[in-house]
Amino acid sequence: MLLIDLGNSRLKWRQWDGQTLSPVETVPHQDGQLGSAFAVHLSALSNSHKASVSCVARPQLRDALERALDHADIESEWPASPAHGLGLSNSYSQPERLGVDRFLALAAAYSVAGSACCVIDVGTATTVDLCDDQGIHQGGLIAPGPVPLSQALSQQTALPRAADQMPSQLGWATNTEQALQLGALHTACGLIERSFKLAQIQLGCEYAWLTGGGAAWLAPYLDIPLKRDDDLVFRGLILHQQETHGLDPL
Ligand SMILES: Nc1ncnc2c1ncn2[C@@H]1O[C@H](COP(=O)(O)OP(=O)(O)OP(=O)(O)O)[C@@H](O)[C@H]1O
Ligand SMILES: CC(C)(CO)[C@@H](O)C(=O)NCCC(=O)O
Ligand SMILES: [K+]
Incomplete structure (x- = not known):
């Protein structure tokens, strides 16, 4: 399938x-x-x-x-995000309004870890979702991903577009395009490191799961223990398939 x-x-x-x-x-x-x-x-x-x-x-x-x-x-x-399913309890008061990509990714991470998880998805949006040792979703957050972030600034000012690539040596920027790119990078890293710190304190998470189109780009700059997995949403879909149709879905 x-x-x-x-x-x-x-x-x-x-x-x-x-x-x-x-x-x-x-x-x-x-x-x-x-x-x-x-x-x-x-x-x-x-x-x-x-x-x-x-x-x-x-x-x-x-x-x-x-x-x-x-x-x-x-x-x-x-599928839509259920109130309960795939081993998780959804914390949203309107469960189906939780983005199904978020629910599926968290469920896939929890099914592997079996303990508290902090899942960070860097795509068009950057999202953070947490669950505790029992698979109870603690909630999360939604922020602009790095590209929409610097694009929004360029659209509302006379600033140019951010550079497409980070310089190979990460220092302070000495031109506008790199300054915008660096700002987006640090905004994303700050959000992620801070979210993980809270996940460590509140839930005892030992590492963060990192997924999404921006994961490879960001990972080298993040100063926290990470587990990279680009397949969380797909593996969440497999879990959904197994839960609704058993082990023989094909
Ligand atoms: N070289 C790069 N420079 C800057 N940003 C990059 C680079 N490579 C990847 N990214 C980041 O990756 C982010 C996510 O990419 P993309 O939008 O393709 O993810 P996605 O997971 O496919 O998103 P969605 O699921 O919403 O379609 C981009 O917004 C961008 O911030
Ligand atoms: C936040 C995005 C855009 C991330 O892909 C998606 O999960 C979504 O549209 N969510 C719906 C709103 C919510 O999750 O609260
Ligand atoms: K995504």
Whole structure:
């Protein structure tokens, strides 16, 4: 089956045969359009008849993906965050409003750790979610990811766009583009290190899980114990599949 992670910048997918995951494939989306690239990929995935989708994108994109899957004769499931499920208790007063990517990633981390977890996802947004030793979600936070952060500043001022790359030596910036890039980096690191410090004090977490498109970029600059895992959302989808359809979902 197909496992799909539809975020606010990119659509990512992997195939799951009950034992192994195929390498991740990614297409960016823009202006509410899935783009023709995905349709081309879908036609090559005709051996998949089912899909499970983690979707936090706008309705227009969700509808476009639903239509593309229908058209390819792929039956799809669109889980929402439950009040209780996958080993976790959701702390939101309206459980379904917790982004399903957040719930799935935390559930996947907790299923491995079996103890308190602090999951940090650096994507279009940076999110932090915590659960205790019993799998009770403690809540979390949502902040702009590094790119939207520096883009917002460029849009509201006469400032240029941030540089695309960090300099190889991390010092104080001596031009505007690098200064904006460095500001985004330090904002993200500060948020993450501070969140982890609280997770350590409040829950005894020994490391933070780091996931999302920005994880590889940020990890070298973070001064906390980390467990990198780019598959948390996908593995959360597998847990959901197993919980709702048993061990033989294919
Ligand atoms: N070279 C880089 N310079 C600056 N930022 C980078 C770089 N590489 C990755 N990033 C960061 O990674 C962040 C997340 O990337 P991206 O939006 O692709 O993540 P994602 O997890 O696919 O997001 P979503 O799930 O919302 O689609 C970007 O916002 C950006 O901050
Ligand atoms: C915060 C994002 C955008 C992160 O992908 C997503 O999880 C989302 O749209 N969440 C809904 C709001 C919430 O989680 O409270
Ligand atoms: K993400």
